[in-house]
Amino acid sequence: QKEVEQNSGPLSVPEGAIASLNCTYSDRGSQSFFWYRQYSGKSPELIMFIYSNGDKEDGRFTAQLNKASQYVSLLIRDSQPSDSATYLCAVNRGSNTGKLIFGQGTTLQVKP
Amino acid sequence: GAGVSQSPSNKVTEKGKDVELRCDPISGHTALYWYRQRLGQGLEFLIYFQGNSAPDKSGLPSDRFSAERTGESVSTLTIQRTQQEDSAVYLCASSLGPGTYEQYFGPGTRLTVT
Numbered sequence: 001q002k003e004v005e006q007n008s009g010p011l012s013v014p015e016g017a018i019a020s021l022n023c024t025y026s027d028r029g030s031q032s033f034f035w036y037r038q039y040s041g042k043s044p045e046l047i048m049f050i051y052s053n054g055d056k057e058d059g060r061f062t063a064q065l066n067k068a069s070q071y072v073s074l075l076i077r078d079s080q081p082s083d084s085a086t087y088l089c090a091v092n093r094g095s096n097t098g099k100l101i102f103g104q105g106t107t108l109q110v111k112p
Numbered sequence: 113g114a115g116v117s118q119s120p121s122n123k124v125t126e127k128g129k130d131v132e133l134r135c136d137p138i139s140g141h142t143a144l145y146w147y148r149q150r151l152g153q154g155l156e157f158l159i160y161f162q163g164n165s166a167p168d169k170s171g172l173p174s175d176r177f178s179a180e181r182t183g184e185s186v187s188t189l190t191i192q193r194t195q196q197e198d199s200a201v202y203l204c205a206s207s208l209g210p211g212t213y214e215q216y217f218g219p220g221t222r223l224t225v226t
Contacts, residue, residue, distance in 0.1 A: 044217050046217075098162060098213075098215070099160055100155070104153065104154040105154055
């Protein structure tokens with residue numbers, strides 16, 4: 001079992017729809033969770049981070065964390081073609097290490 | 113302000129040669145990380161520096177890989193006797209502190225070993 005798992009996709013949604021990206025992790029001691037967006041040929045760009053159970057909203061993005069289910073998700077409202085990219089979920093196990101464990105990423109396609 | 117910078121942006125080398133990759137973190141960031149991303153894959157952790165503490169080298173794939181950092185500034189990642197499987201994008205990131213702080217990535221160095 002991979003430590004951080006994501007469906008590779010592609011996830012295809014029409015413009016204006018809500019895109020829902022999911023990630024599960026295996027280490028119950030994980031403390032912080034990050035979503036990065038990566039355009040083809042570019043480096044990852046941080047878009048959201050979440051530490052506590054529940055929802056965290058930033059503009060069109062909402063991160064959701066459920067530690068009991070070891071599940072973190074990213075919702076993108078009013079999806080735009082410019083949101084088409086690979087979304088990487090990353091998990092940090094705790095304050096003693098800076099190491100991020102990344103999932104393989106989910107490719108999102110937003111169709112006009 | 114300036115982000116993380118890396119050089120060179122592209123490097124093509126022959127199998128068996130040594131290469132050095134450089135990373136300049138965001139000013140004031142005490143933590144620095146190196147990751148590797150093979151084509152179509154996620155990121156693999158390589159090494160982590162935090163201030164003057166001993167680095168976490170747990171992700172280095174072999175003893176051909178080494179990295180140094182002087183204080184809280186520039187870091188270099190050295191790969192000796194390069195192999196074709198070393199071909200990847202090498203990404204550097206920095207953060208304000210250790211642990212749960214957000215990491216910001218540089219543009220990466222694309223290494224091709226022929």
